[in-house]
Amino acid sequence: MLSRKHRGLSNTIAGAAMIILLFIGVGIGYVIPREAPVAQTITVTNVVTQTVTQTRVETTTATVTATQPATPIKIGFSAPLTGAGAFYGQQALWGAQMAVDEINARGGVLNRQLTLIAEDHRGVPAEAVSTVEKLINVDQVSVIIGTFFSSPTLAVMPIVAKAGVPLFSPVSSSPLIYNQTGVQGNKWVFKTNPSDTLMVRALAKFMFDVKGYKSVSLVAEDTDFGRGIVNTLEAEAGKYGVKVLSKDFVEQGAKDFTAVLTKIRGLKPDVIGLGITGTAQIELIVKQSKELGVKIPLSGRYDIFAPELKPYIEAGEAEGFNTVTPYSPLFEGGRNPEFVKSFKARTGQDPHWNAFLAYECVYVVAKAIQKAGSSDRAAIRNAAEGLEYDSVTGLKLKFDENNHMFPYCYIIEVKDKKFNLQVIETAALK
Amino acid sequence: MSAEIIFTQHLVNGLLLSGIYGLVAVGLTLIYGVLEIVNFAHGEFYMLGAYLTFIASAWLGLPYYASVILAVLSSAFIALIVERGAIRPIVERSFESKVLSTFAISMILANAVLLLFTATPRTVRTGIAGTIEFAGVFFSVERVVALLTGYLAFLALHMFLQRTRLGKAIRAVAQNRDACYVVGIDLHKMARLTFALGIGLAGLAGALIAPIFSIEPSMGQAVVLKAFAIVIVGGFGSVKGAALAALIVGLGESLVGGYVSATLKDGLAFLIIILVLIIRPQGIFGRATRVL
Amino acid sequence: MRKTLLKIEGLSSGYGGIDILKDVSFEVKEFEVACIIGPNGAGKSTLIKTVYGLLKPSSGKITFKDEDITGLSPLNILKKGISYLPQGRAIFPLMTVQENLEMGVFSRRDTKIKEDIAKIYDKFPILKERRNQLAGNLSGGEQQILAIAMALLLSPTLMMLDEPSLGLSPQSMSIIFETIKALNKDGITLLMVEQNAKKALQLADHAIVLELGRKRFEGSGQEVLSNPELKKLYLGG
Numbered sequence: 017m018l019s020r021k022h023r024g025l026s027n028t029i030a031g032a033a034m035i036i037l038l039f040i041g042v043g044i045g046y047v048i049p050r051e052a053p054v055a056q057t058i059t060v061t062n063v064v065t066q067t068v069t070q071t072r073v074e075t076t077t078a079t080v081t082a083t084q085p086a087t088p089i090k091i092g093f094s095a096p097l098t099g100a101g102a103f104y105g106q107q108a109l110w111g112a113q114m115a116v117d118e119i120n121a122r123g124g125v126l127n128r129q130l131t132l133i134a135e136d137h138r139g140v141p142a143e144a145v146s147t148v149e150k151l152i153n154v155d156q157v158s159v160i161i162g163t164f165f166s167s168p169t170l171a172v173m174p175i176v177a178k179a180g181v182p183l184f185s186p187v188s189s190s191p192l193i194y195n196q197t198g199v200q201g202n203k204w205v206f207k208t209n210p211s212d213t214l215m216v217r218a219l220a221k222f223m224f225d226v227k228g229y230k231s232v233s234l235v236a237e238d239t240d241f242g243r244g245i246v247n248t249l250e251a252e253a254g255k256y257g258v259k260v261l262s263k264d265f266v267e268q269g270a271k272d273f274t275a276v277l278t279k280i281r282g283l284k285p286d287v288i289g290l291g292i293t294g295t296a297q298i299e300l301i302v303k304q305s306k307e308l309g310v311k312i313p314l315s316g317r318y319d320i321f322a323p324e325l326k327p328y329i330e331a332g333e334a335e336g337f338n339t340v341t342p343y344s345p346l347f348e349g350g351r352n353p354e355f356v357k358s359f360k361a362r363t364g365q366d367p368h369w370n371a372f373l374a375y376e377c378v379y380v381v382a383k384a385i386q387k388a389g390s391s392d393r394a395a396i397r398n399a400a401e402g403l404e405y406d407s408v409t410g411l412k413l414k415f416d417e418n419n420h421m422f423p424y425c426y427i428i429e430v431k432d433k434k435f436n437l438q439v440i441e442t443a444a445l446k
Numbered sequence: 447m448s449a450e451i452i453f454t455q456h457l458v459n460g461l462l463l464s465g466i467y468g469l470v471a472v473g474l475t476l477i478y479g480v481l482e483i484v485n486f487a488h489g490e491f492y493m494l495g496a497y498l499t500f501i502a503s504a505w506l507g508l509p510y511y512a513s514v515i516l517a518v519l520s521s522a523f524i525a526l527i528v529e530r531g532a533i534r535p536i537v538e539r540s541f542e543s544k545v546l547s548t549f550a551i552s553m554i555l556a557n558a559v560l561l562l563f564t565a566t567p568r569t570v571r572t573g574i575a576g577t578i579e580f581a582g583v584f585f586s587v588e589r590v591v592a593l594l595t596g597y598l599a600f601l602a603l604h605m606f607l608q609r610t611r612l613g614k615a616i617r618a619v620a621q622n623r624d625a626c627y628v629v630g631i632d633l634h635k636m637a638r639l640t641f642a643l644g645i646g647l648a649g650l651a652g653a654l655i656a657p658i659f660s661i662e663p664s665m666g667q668a669v670v671l672k673a674f675a676i677v678i679v680g681g682f683g684s685v686k687g688a689a690l691a692a693l694i695v696g697l698g699e700s701l702v703g704g705y706v707s708a709t710l711k712d713g714l715a716f717l718i719i720i721l722v723l724i725i726r727p728q729g730i731f732g733r734a735t736r737v738l
Numbered sequence: 739m740r741k742t743l744l745k746i747e748g749l750s751s752g753y754g755g756i757d758i759l760k761d762v763s764f765e766v767k768e769f770e771v772a773c774i775i776g777p778n779g780a781g782k783s784t785l786i787k788t789v790y791g792l793l794k795p796s797s798g799k800i801t802f803k804d805e806d807i808t809g810l811s812p813l814n815i816l817k818k819g820i821s822y823l824p825q826g827r828a829i830f831p832l833m834t835v836q837e838n839l840e841m842g843v844f845s846r847r848d849t850k851i852k853e854d855i856a857k858i859y860d861k862f863p864i865l866k867e868r869r870n871q872l873a874g875n876l877s878g879g880e881q882q883i884l885a886i887a888m889a890l891l892l893s894p895t896l897m898m899l900d901e902p903s904l905g906l907s908p909q910s911m912s913i914i915f916e917t918i919k920a921l922n923k924d925g926i927t928l929l930m931v932e933q934n935a936k937k938a939l940q941l942a943d944h945a946i947v948l949e950l951g952r953k954r955f956e957g958s959g960q961e962v963l964s965n966p967e968l969k970k971l972y973l974g975g
Binding site: 103138269271274276299300306309 | 452564576588699
């Protein structure tokens with residue numbers, strides 16, 4: 017055994033070794049490239065701070081203007097940049113940044129540049145609240161875009177209303193948001209995408225009328241989003257006289273679906289209606305279904321464009337899978353083909369709906385600022401009320417009395433290893 | 447499809463689950479038995495095992511089996527360093543110091559991995575994904591491999607503890623520390639060995655689960671809570687108790703998830719704790735009759 | 739004159755920086771039976787734990803066979819030829835008697851292990867009878883004999899026993915004292931702490947009386963037994 021003095025010394029050495037190992041590990045982490053390549057064309061990207069819980073990326077465009085440089089207009093951006101929704105957050109940030117860069121290249125808004133300040137909430141409502149509070153109080157942003165998941169959005173809505181900061185929500189789709197905004201009470205929240213009620217209504221028509229499914233099992237995550245999907249699908253199934261054989265809620269980010277899938281295998285429904293976010297989750301559902309011999313098509317709301325699903329679609333193991341999405345890169349109307357092309361050139365990837373909706377949302381925000389003639393929070397809010405906007409899809413959009421816009425939604429079905437597309441006007445479904 | 451086949455499928459699913467729970471819980475109980483430390487960092491070593499497998503297979507391009515072996519060995523090696531730096535100095539201290547120390551290890555490991563890999567889930571591909579059908583019951587190849595490897599590891603551990611000189615010495619430490627002074631068993635050496643062994647088992651569980659589920663830095667937290675439940679149900683310090691309790695919890699979760707509600711599934715282990723604590727506070731195999 | 743085996747000089751030791759044992763000095767000669775007596779809290783166990791290296795002395799020196807062993811670890815002290823039987827039963831209750839004896843030779847790597855275990859069985863036939871029983875199922879006396887047997891397998895020069903008769907029936911107690919006497923005859927020097935002072939002193943060549951951590955008296959066992967004051971204080975009259 018070591019003497020006391022000796023022992024103290026070796027403790028110090030061991031401690032130092034642990035710290036050194038940690039730093040070597042961190043070093044390796046920076047050297048080895050992250051999964052998704054960062055867009056090459058973003059002009060100047062400064063990683064300001066990188067802490068354990070939050071990643072803050074501040075991007076400014078270095079465009080030299082002849083006139084006296086005015087202070088930029090700050091746009092806050094809160095999204096799940098890591099965690100189960102990391103793919104969505106990254107896509108959304110790319111889309112938003114692309115719009116900001118385009119606008120700045122054309123001279124900005126009110127002769128001022130736009131600056132996007134991005135915060136990561138990892139998909140956790142409590143963290144969404146702290147990112148929004150930081151954007152409001154520390155960064156003093158004029159407007160916030162976010163928060164890309166329904167439960168985080170619902171959590172931050174009262175906060176932006178109290179602080180008097182307009183929040184533009186591009187992706188969250190829970191019908192609970194519609195029931196609280198505009199004339200319903202919260203005048204500070206605007207939403208530029210269709211809610212699940214309308215999208216699921218469109219999907220139900222496809223499932224129960226076009227495809228003729230007679231029975232359905234519902235599986236959704238236990239969140240505002242998931243419960244909303246199940247409630248709407250159940251109500252729609254009732255209208256079409258379709259039997260709901262089972263209804264299961266799983267934890268958000270759940271990994272083991274075998275119990276539920278085995279149960280569904282015994283019930284033999286014509287279709288499984290999902291309400292699942294997370295690209296890893298949908299892959300696990302498809303993988304475990306395959307392993308358990310469950311051969312029932314998936315419908316409902318999930319990410320059919322998830323990169324993880326690609327191999328299954330290409331292998332013909334996802335035939336008949338269908339869903340409804342708020343955007344599709346396959347849509348050929350309006351200026352969409354041009355958008356897809358420049359997004360691909362910029363990031364090397366197809367635009368996900370998160371990218372497109374965030375992109376459009378930035379333009380809606382820019383138009384509201386233009387109309388307001390100032391970066392004042394209240395002025396932007398006032399200008400946004402009833403604002404009209406020409407979508408990239410060619411559709412003319414306008415905020416209704418509930419501060420909602422009604423762009424197209426799309427029914428997607430996998431047929432012969434390819435996506436089949438059907439465009440639906442959501443305003444008609446109200 | 448008959449109700450019997452569905453029931454059998456639920457049992458098979460549960461069996462696969464309990465193998466993983468068992469490996470984590472047995473390591474936890476072993477470390478408690480020998481070091482008298484409740485290792486709050488145990489779940490993070492499970493997570494580390496999964497990430498080491500990911501590094502070995504996705505970055506170094508090693509085949510899955512080699513990745514598992516590498517992951518187990520490196521988690522045991524990291525355990526040796528951690529034991530030296532953070533366990534040995536506090537092993538004679540109060541219960542609170544031990545709790546704080548292992549808690550600190552847990553936070554350092556979880557946040558280091560979060561910093562390196564972000565919270566984005568990763569997937570480990572084995573190249574052995576597939577399914578076997580037998581009389582209408584489906585077996586996922588990856589899960590069967592995980593189950594067999596897990597039970598094999600368990601058997602090997604049992605043989606090691608019962609038959610070998612070192613294994614017996616580990617049991618000796620758990621049974622009577624004072625007597626170890628008489629016969630000259632080096633307590634520090636046994637503590638180090640046990641810690642590495644327990645962590646190696648947790649790392650193995652992580653390596654086996656990695657291809658079945660996606661992996662993320664927070665994956666250890668949910669599992670360690672269940673492992674604690676299992677260890678409490680089985681009796682702290684009892685290897686046999688932990689194995690039996692893992693079986694009960696794994697099968698129970700599968701059946702509750704299948705027949706009652708998927709949301710209730712994760713609460714089952716804790717419901718069992720409450721019942722056991724009321725009926726038999728010392729666990730199924732309490733300290734008095736533990737088998738270590 | 740017998741040679742000095744263990745020499746303790748000005749030894750102070752205790753727990754958490756507080757000395758329980760204060761400046762104690764005495765010697766143990768070769769082949770004798772030395773006995774430490776004194777009331778609870780006098781520092782008897784602290785003394786032998788310090789000699790065995792389980793506690794670090796705050797001052798003083800311990801010499802064994804003319805070699806300074808102060809501050810060595812228990813494992814190294816064991817290698818020098820000192821064995822220690824702590825209070826309670828120093829056995830592994832969930833292993834068989836045979837396995838316990840195998841653990842007894844854990845630190846040995848030589849080839850004579852089997853032979854030595856056989857010798858132990860010859861010396862203690864009761865252990866041979868119970869060889870396949872769990873040690874936890876033996877009687878208190880049998881467990882203590884097993885513990886002594888385990889210690890013997892390391893062929894110690896000096897054996898230190900902390901209250902070997904504690905919690906035993908009178909019958910077992912006399913068996914243990916007989917065993918101790920036999921060990922001494924075989925040439926093992928003994929240093930023991932005993933609550934059961936009367937019986938121990940009858941056996942002891944040499945007695946040390948501790949009180950509140952200090953040495954109060956030193957002499958032969960008979961001297962303590964015949965000293966009326968000491969007798970009144972420690973032997974209950």
